Amino acid sequence: MVREHGRRVIESVRRAIHSDAPDRTTTQALPVIDDATVLRVIDLAMRVAEVMLSVGASAKEVVLAALRITQAYGLRNVHVDVTFNSITVSDHRHGGEWPVTIMRVVRSAVPDHAKLQQLQALVRAVEAGLDLDEARTRFREIRRTPFRYRPSVVILSQALLAVGVGAMFGASWSILLATLLAALGVALTQAGLARLQVPLFFSQIAGAFVLTALTVLTALLARLGIEPFVDVRPTIVVSSGIVLMLAGLAVVGAAQDAIDGFSLTAGGRILELTVQTLGVVLGILVGLELARALGVGMEPPSAPLPLGPLAAQFAGAVLVAIAVAVFNGAGLRIIVVSALLGVIAWAAFAAVSAAGLDQAPASFVGALVASVVGALLAHRLHVPSVAVTTAAILPLVPGAAVFRGLLGLVEAGGVTEHLLFATSSLITAGMVGIALAAGATLGLFIGSPLARTLGGFTAARRAVARPTAGGANVVLRVPTEH
Structure with missing residues (x-):
């Protein structure tokens, strides 16, 4: 009896350590396909x-x-x-x-x-x-399905995107009119260059130069006392145009590819994003230098551009989200979800800002919340998560900080205080951009598995070295209904 009990204990220990051949999962039979x-x-x-x-x-x-x-x-x-x-x-x-x-x-x-x-x-x-x-x-x-909207609708949506950004800063009707005209100039310029198959880098330079030139012209008319341009604030006009030209850049996709381990794809997208952003910077710098040489320079700002009333902020965020969705060829369902997520993202941003945090962490939280909710809604409504997330976080893009920094560098005139303020603005813009990409990507990373779990699907990732760079670091299992 004691010996039999000892054998059972030893057998139990052995089975806990080793796996017997009969207990192993048999190899699945491969189908014969010609x-x-x-x-x-x-x-x-x-x-x-x-x-x-x-x-x-x-x-x-x-x-x-x-x-x-x-x-x-x-x-x-x-x-x-x-x-x-x-x-x-x-x-x-x-x-x-x-x-x-x-x-x-x-x-x-x-x-x-x-x-x-x-x-x-x-x-x-x-x-x-x-x-x-x-x-x-x-x-x-x-x-073979053509793009959903005609070019005229795309150009109008780009202009309305800039108007939405201006509304978030509490712009008056005259400033919104100037913003609309400047945005139309940028959109028409880039559309014309696209027809000529000009590379996007030069198209960004041209668009930014046109934006700066029209803004400087508006400032000159304001100095001459010509209505309705007297109370136009150039910073709002250029900031809105910067957000317009950065709206088509795949910031979220580049960050997501980097985190998912697709290094070659992420590297290519990040390089493309950097080159196109530098095109905007170069175009604005050339425009500002030319205006300064002609004696029509603008005073460098001494403080960040304040936001408008809360209702105007939400209205502008919704308009920006809708315009981005149309600009990217979205249907009605994606447009509605994008508008909702735009409100959610800006509400989270406003709440964190009211708590006393800086713009970068507030932008991170806004992008994170919108991305998690967007992933859940996207899975439920069968819409692409990247579509609704991109439209939702665009109102948080730091166009004003970029322009403040560039204008400060051009108009500083060797004044240390202005140079420091300009550098600080550019650093802030870079931190906000990184925060937006990180928040949106982390939200998708959290929301996508959660959506699949709630929907009754299972998937798994295996962190192993891939045989080729940029290969699939994904193991797919057959979806099973709970």
């Missing part, structure tokens, strides 16, 4: 991933979409490699044959959130059992 079908599946996954990346999706979302498509059609050993401008999809065939690999170059990156929403719906339909031929046909229809 090479022609494999090529068609991989081609569909790669093309969907290519379009998603080109219209604003993050690298992780692109990889997940490709893996969900290939897994739905029975391909279990697929590797997806995403870089800034290329996508590679490879299927390792049964271990004993050569892999089937296809690569495609992503040649453009223009946000189109309505198309992104349609592609996500296609991926869900594929997982629900959509036939391969039907999926390929539906994808071709989505790819």
